Amino acid sequence: MSAPPTPDRIVDIAIGYMGAKQLFAAARTGIFRELAAGEHTIDKLADATGLSERTARILADSMNALGLLDRRDGTYRLAPDAAEYLSGSGEVDLHPFLRFLNEISFEQWSQFDATADSAEPGELRMDEQRWATFLAGVMRYNALHAAMLTRSFDFAPYRDMLDFGGLSPAFAIGAMRANPELSVRFAFAPESTEVIAEALESAGLTGRARIDPVPTEAADPGGAHDIVMLNHVIHRFAPEQNRAILGRARAAAEDGATLLLLDFLLDDDERQRGIDALHAAEYLVIDGTVVYPAAEVHRWLRETGWQQREVLALPGSPRVIVADAI
Numbered sequence: 288m289s290a291p292p293t294p295d296r297i298v299d300i301a302i303g304y305m306g307a308k309q310l311f312a313a314a315r316t317g318i319f320r321e322l323a324a325g326e327h328t329i330d331k332l333a334d335a336t337g338l339s340e341r342t343a344r345i346l347a348d349s350m351n352a353l354g355l356l357d358r359r360d361g362t363y364r365l366a367p368d369a370a371e372y373l374s375g376s377g378e379v380d381l382h383p384f385l386r387f388l389n390e391i392s393f394e395q396w397s398q399f400d401a402t403a404d405s406a407e408p409g410e411l412r413m414d415e416q417r418w419a420t421f422l423a424g425v426m427r428y429n430a431l432h433a434a435m436l437t438r439s440f441d442f443a444p445y446r447d448m449l450d451f452g453g454l455s456p457a458f459a460i461g462a463m464r465a466n467p468e469l470s471v472r473f474a475f476a477p478e479s480t481e482v483i484a485e486a487l488e489s490a491g492l493t494g495r496a497r498i499d500p501v502p503t504e505a506a507d508p509g510g511a512h513d514i515v516m517l518n519h520v521i522h523r524f525a526p527e528q529n530r531a532i533l534g535r536a537r538a539a540a541e542d543g544a545t546l547l548l549l550d551f552l553l554d555d556d557e558r559q560r561g562i563d564a565l566h567a568a569e570y571l572v573i574d575g576t577v578v579y580p581a582a583e584v585h586r587w588l589r590e591t592g593w594q595q596r597e598v599l600a601l602p603g604s605p606r607v608i609v610a611d612a613i
Contacts, residue, residue, distance in 0.1 A: 304393075309349040311389035314373060314382050318346055319365065322356070323374035326364040372431075379431045387424020391417060392569065399572050408575040429455035429519070432549065435601035437461040440547065440609070445469055445514040449539050452476070452503030452532060453518035456486045458549070462516075463492050473498045474508040504528050511541040518549045519605075521584065522576045529579075530587050537592040537612055544612040546593050551605045552581040560600065584608065 313319060321327065321335040333343040347363045350356040355369040371377040398409030413421070433455065442462045448471045450459040456479075459471040473483050477500035487493045499508065504524060515536045521529045536546065551563040551570075567578035585595055585608075593610040600606050 306349065306353055307388070308393070309346055310353070310355070311385050311393075313346045313350050313355075314385045315389070316346070318343075318350070319355075319369055319373035320375050322363060322365045323370070323376060326362040328362050332363065379427070379434050381427065381431065383420075383423040383427040384431070385424075387420055387428075391421050391424070392573070395572050396569075399568070402568075402572045406571070409572050411573065426455055426457070430457045432518070432601060432604040433457035433461045435604045436547070436549065436599075436607060437465050439599050439601055440607070442466040442469060442514075445545070447510075447512045447514070448472070449474060449508060449510065449512040449515045449536070451508060451515055451517050451536050451539070452506065452520045453516065454479075454520075455518065456483045458516060458518045459496070460486060460490050460492060463495055464490070469495070471496045472508070472510070472512070474501055474503075474506050476500070476502055503532065506532075507535050508539045510539045512539055512544060513541055514545045514547065515540050516547045516549070518547075521548070521550050522570060522578055526579075526583070526587070529584075530591060533587050533591040533593065540612040542612055545596075546588075546608070546610040546612065548584070548588075548608040548610065549601075549605050550584075551578045552584060552608075553578055554581045560606070562603070563606070566605075581606075581608075 316336045316338055318332065318336055321332060327335065329340055329344045329347060332338075332347060333340045336343060338346070347356055347358075350369075351358045351363065355366050355373070356363045357366050365374060372379060372381045374380075375382070395409050395411065401407075402409055436458060442465045445462075445466065446468055448459060448462060448469055450456070450471055450473045453475065456473065459473065463469050463471060473496065475483060475498065480498055480500045483496075483498050484493075487496050501508075503520065517532070517536060520532060524532065540546070551566040553563060553567060554560060563578060570576040570578055588595060588608070588610055592613055594613045596609045596611055598606055598608055
């Protein structure tokens, strides 16, 4: 006979916000950065962070329970993933993203009951400082996505990329770093021009890129690029707009070119990929934008001259539909 069901999964989901808030607090108070130099006992960790020993123990034990800290003989050290993404010394430091989740997203989720009932986003109460926190967090999350894409996709065969309508230049910059022969044309909204230019200059890649400022919904970039990227585009637009964008992306690609379409997607598998479903609700409660069903996106691709080749599930990030221009 099979064992009877247990309530563990339900309880773990229901109290998940407790772990999230303690993660935010551990990051905000510097626990992960203090442990970057080596292991600490609780009293040393409390002294280094200015926390009481009771609070330091609670946070350290919670992070140990969640797997982000290792504990042995009363000392705590960073687990490998925490060392890479929370120590401040890895490729992508997720502290700004955690601050965004804590100060902006978590507050927005307090309105989710009303959003669930009405299908309308919550009230996004913002001032200059909160917008700065919002943008810093979102861009750092995009930097993570870009790093995961560069690890998962081989940019070596390509020479001429169109980055069309995206939110962050980090994806194309990662591709250029991976392939010294690749040049990139950015067809981004005009308000992104300064951000792109600064990012290119900081990366030392200005000479390999061109910026064409134009609103995404109206852009018709043309050309014969061998790779086209749309990062975080489709969730921001209505279906008919997305068909038009994909059609204009195809018109800017040579036959046989590759499309990289990165976004969260809802699927029809027996078990939905969790991060995509959670972001469907996040986008709804934040600003009403849409995580589309993958089947609908695949239909748009077929209708606009693209044939799906594969789907890459990036760790801690959206999926990428890789398609060929036919």
